Amino acid sequence: MDKKMDTWGTDETGSFYLPQKLEYGTYYLREVKAPEGYLLNTEDIQFKVIAERDWENPLVVACEDVPAMGKIHLKKTDKESEEALAGAVFNVIAAENITTPDGTLQAAKAEVVTTLTTGSDGTATSTALHFGKYKLVETKAPNGYVTSEKNWDVTLSYADQETEIVTKDVSVTNTPNEVKIKKVAADSQEALAGVEFQVWKKGTSAKDNLFDLYYADKPLFL
Template identity: 35%
Template sequence: MSKNGNFLKKVGLAFLSILIVASTIFQTTVVKAATSYGSQFLNTVELLDKDGVPQTDFGYYDNMDVHYTWSIPNSTNVKAGDTMDFTLPSQLALATDLAFDVKDSKGQVVGTATVKKATNQVTLVFSDYVEKHSDVKGELDFWTAFNQKVITGNETVDLVFPLENGTTVIDVEVGEKTPVSPTETLFKYGWVDASNPSLIHWVVRVNYAKVNIPNAVFTDIIGAKQTLNFDSIKAFHGTYSADRVFTAGAPISSTNFSATSDGFSVALGNLTDSVQISYTTTTTDGGKSTQYDNTAKLAGTDFVTKQTSTWTPASGGGGEGGGTTGSVTLTKEDAKTKATLAGAEFKLVDSKGTVLQESIKTDTNGKLSIADLKFDTYQLIETKAPTGYKLDTTPVEFTIGENNQAITVTKENTLNTGSVELTKLDAATKATLAGATFELQDKEGNTLQTDLKTDENGVLKVTDLVPGSYQFVETSAPTGYKLDNNPV
């Protein structure tokens, strides 16, 4: 008994394991991977200066806008989640990682772009916008500077950019890396934090020339769309090498730092050596601006005040896109009277037979309209006729294309009709009587048809009658019979 019991348990466990395995197999879901189209949609590329003018000659410290145009061929079936991926030349450097939406003129998102500072890798992930529009195209912009790790200045650089048919080369003349002027007393620079685009780092080089400045005071005015992080202020006496490397010496006490209405100041006393001041600001726009600025001022007794306004290197990126769609308007009409008909229902089918929309109704004016149709051949198929009319499922086919973006079509319906049959009989014998003549009237007595005669079987038949109430009135009796003009 025990052995049998164990055997049954083992069989039961084996059966259960089979069920679990089978369940696992049958529940497997296949997910289609997104397609990367690489650089095949990229049409043109150029370098623009800060004024948006194409250039191939830049200073060593200049910023450049890498400007791309792109387009998706209508024959390419791009889906939401598919990507365009390419890499910017290694001789160019980004200030920070980038992420931005590419939108059309109505604010609809065409895709989302990301750029990695470490690799210069650009990825544009398309939204379902590309599935609903044709002639999808746009522009992309990336603010860059020369990568000073590989560019030394005063040279010609061959920048290789990916494009749809491979690559293209832009030869760029790079200006000289200029040394610090030995008479410099004030210089300032800043940059966007590599991992936090809302954080700006600022560094001020004070008295590189090491002149005597009695009662020296440094003042900084914070620019627009920024707030000062007062606790981040640091200042050190020290020395600069010819290639701008600072060696810090004694720190300047924070008691010398004072907040002002629009920034801060640092009391430097009788200054005879160099000082480096650093601090950070936080943007109030989330790092969305291309550049941020601050103004620095150095004053002292018997010293001509120096002032400089400084912009961060241009950073960020952006893009725009767009696409084209068409529309169709169908008018539903009575086949005879051409009166418009409300209440008809249709479904919309594309060239692949996919039903895109259902239960689309004609309005009180007998019209239905469908917008935002990408280029394709479609069919409108009637699924419900207007009340009192025959259903006609013959497809209404139309094509949306470059030269046919606003289509108008008409669909006619015929009324549901009935028939009536009258048999003329002898009142006594019930024999059928030929040759009786009638007219057909509506319920108000208006004559609709005349000269309707019973045949040799005593029968007359009227067809194609629209729904309503009717009556027959005898106008001529059969030979040998009395006329009976009571309505039937």
């Protein structure tokens, strides 16, 4: 029958020594609490004591932990209609030096760590990212929209030792391009009110007009 011997914790070197020598036999090491930022190793590690060892040359049993990670889930919509927008491109940029808890640098501040492009449903999800602070910068707006000058700050943080991926949702809107037409008299340059315009998309005909009639003193949203 298996018998629990005791519970020990690692020191700043990531190791610990058993306080007494073990008799010959087969043993198991089980992790019950992972370090901050890491996932719990749920596999029991088997080791065997088959030879005499001294304290200067102990039997070493290794246990590896995998860091938990995060993902950014982006949703892009029309600011007015809330319609999903495809084709928007964003850079995900490290807003600080991104390091794992052991101090390993994963991404330097200002480094572009990945790029997101929204699909037909207006969403995009990043690859797994190490925890830290990031910012989203739009580099290309969907056709017919204005590229935003705003940056979106995103912080990915550790949840617990069982949560493999922490997902952060970010909602972004785009404003349609606005075109304002001003109608003036050719001779006096005086503004003329009440003039009507018809607008249609290039490659189509006026009879297939996609837009309504607009007055010259009102902006056109294309």
